Amino acid sequence: MSTLRNQLICAYSFIPYSISLAIGLFVLPRWLPPFDPALDPAAMAALFREDMATRIGIAILAFFSPFFLGIWVAMAAQLRRMEGEGHLLSNLMLLSSVLQIMAIQLPCFPLMALMFRPELDDQLFVIFSTTAWFMFLGAAGQAFIQMFSIGLCILTAVPDRQVFPRWLGYVNMLAALSSFPGVLLMFFKTGPFAWNGLFGFWVVLVGFSIWATSNFLCTLSAIKTQMREQRAALVTR
Amino acid sequence: MWILLLGELTLFALLFWTYLSARAAAPADFAIGRQALHAGIGLINTIVLVSGSWLAASAVAELECSHRDRAIQFFQAAAVCGLLFMAIKSSEYYLYLGGSSLLLQSGLATYYFALTGIHLLHMVVASILLVATIVTIRQDDPAKDKRILPELSSLYWHMVDVVWLVLYFIFYIC
Numbered sequence: 001m002s003t004l005r006n007q008l009i010c011a012y013s014f015i016p017y018s019i020s021l022a023i024g025l026f027v028l029p030r031w032l033p034p035f036d037p038a039l040d041p042a043a044m045a046a047l048f049r050e051d052m053a054t055r056i057g058i059a060i061l062a063f064f065s066p067f068f069l070g071i072w073v074a075m076a077a078q079l080r081r082m083e084g085e086g087h088l089l090s091n092l093m094l095l096s097s098v099l100q101i102m103a104i105q106l107p108c109f110p111l112m113a114l115m116f117r118p119e120l121d122d123q124l125f126v127i128f129s130t131t132a133w134f135m136f137l138g139a140a141g142q143a144f145i146q147m148f149s150i151g152l153c154i155l156t157a158v159p160d161r162q163v164f165p166r167w168l169g170y171v172n173m174l175a176a177l178s179s180f181p182g183v184l185l186m187f188f189k190t191g192p193f194a195w196n197g198l199f200g201f202w203v204v205l206v207g208f209s210i211w212a213t214s215n216f217l218c219t220l221s222a223i224k225t226q227m228r229e230q231r232a233a234l235v236t237r
Numbered sequence: 238m239w240i241l242l243l244g245e246l247t248l249f250a251l252l253f254w255t256y257l258s259a260r261a262a263a264p265a266d267f268a269i270g271r272q273a274l275h276a277g278i279g280l281i282n283t284i285v286l287v288s289g290s291w292l293a294a295s296a297v298a299e300l301e302c303s304h305r306d307r308a309i310q311f312f313q314a315a316a317v318c319g320l321l322f323m324a325i326k327s328s329e330y331y332l333y334l335g336g337s338s339l340l341l342q343s344g345l346a347t348y349y350f351a352l353t354g355i356h357l358l359h360m361v362v363a364s365i366l367l368v369a370t371i372v373t374i375r376q377d378d379p380a381k382d383k384r385i386l387p388e389l390s391s392l393y394w395h396m397v398d399v400v401w402l403v404l405y406f407i408f409y410i411c
């Protein structure tokens with residue numbers, strides 16, 4: 001039972017992560033949507049220099065992004081009940097979630113370094129902020145692997161081990177296939193495929209939110225169901 | 238499985254709308270690029286995909302009549318159509334990217350490669366689904382529900398086929 005309680009605690013870490021992502025990446029820096037990729041270097045650097053709100057936001061994001069691990073550890077524990085021996089897909093999901101978290105956290109540190117040294121050249125602000133958005137939104141490969149491994153695990157489970165509903169498997173597969181356009185933001189400075197465009201940003205944001213929330217709610221449901229089953233088993237003894 | 242199929246169609250509908258909006262804003266520029274596209278290659282690809290659709294549907298029909306071996310043959314033929322499409326599409330890309338094509342000088346290029354490239358990736362997925370279906374049917378595992386994967390792979394192929402028909406129309410014809 002304490003294992004399941006720990007799983008529940010891990011799963012609930014999704015909430016502080018989501019709040020910190022919203023505040024740190026969108027609200028404080030006012031990046032909803034992100035700034036124009038086609039801005040000239042001086043204008044782009046000015047967005048960061050002497051902007052304490054952005055600095056605080058990125059610091060929050062850097063600290064809280066590893067909290068995203070908890071939900072995936074909890075989900076992996078539930079996926080293993082479906083997989084049986086080997087745990088290949090749940091391990092693949094966990095490892096790719098680590099890569100996802102690194103894609104959010106790692107770009108924060110060069111940005112913090114630049115804001116720590118505002119006297120640096122404008123071009124440095126351009127290259128590091130460009131790299132940051134490429135990593136925040138364009139790291140589609142690890143997202144694909146994570147989503148695909150969850151989807152495959154759920155959809156290939158035998159019926160008597162169906163811990164997660166099949167519709168969640170299809171949601172994960174849809175999210176995985178929808179991650180393809182995310183790579184295009186590295187080729188466009190304007191238009192719908194740029195990092196502030198319809199596909200570069202809004203489809204990614206909405207798709208990611210639906211995907212992550214669905215997985216979170218279903219993981220909570222699976223853990224609580226298992227808790228109820230264990231309590232019932234104890235009672236009947 | 239309808240979440241997956243309808244979600245994909247919604248994504249492609251958004252892509253089509255984005256392209257058509259951009260084309261309406263710069264019709265002359267897009268018309269220049271349109272001249273560089275080979276409608277004949279597009280037609281061949283359309284025939285290949287529609288044939289693959291027919292083969293996949295026939296495979297599902299054979300499976301429902303418990304003609305396992307014939308179903309496998311039809312799925313194999315559909316998978317070959319998928320490979321053929323990928324080969325033709327890759328050759329077409331090489332043709333356009335290899336020289337100073339009119340296509341690359343127009344605003345059409347970015348949308349053409351983005352939309353058909355995303356479609357091509359979905360074709361790869363559709364072909365992998367067909368192969369997985371063939372393997373599953375051959376395994377004949379009584380613990381698994383053998384209806385879902387063949388239906389899913391066939392429906393997914395039809396979806397990718399419908400998307401291609403729209404792409405063919407908006408890029409090569411209209």
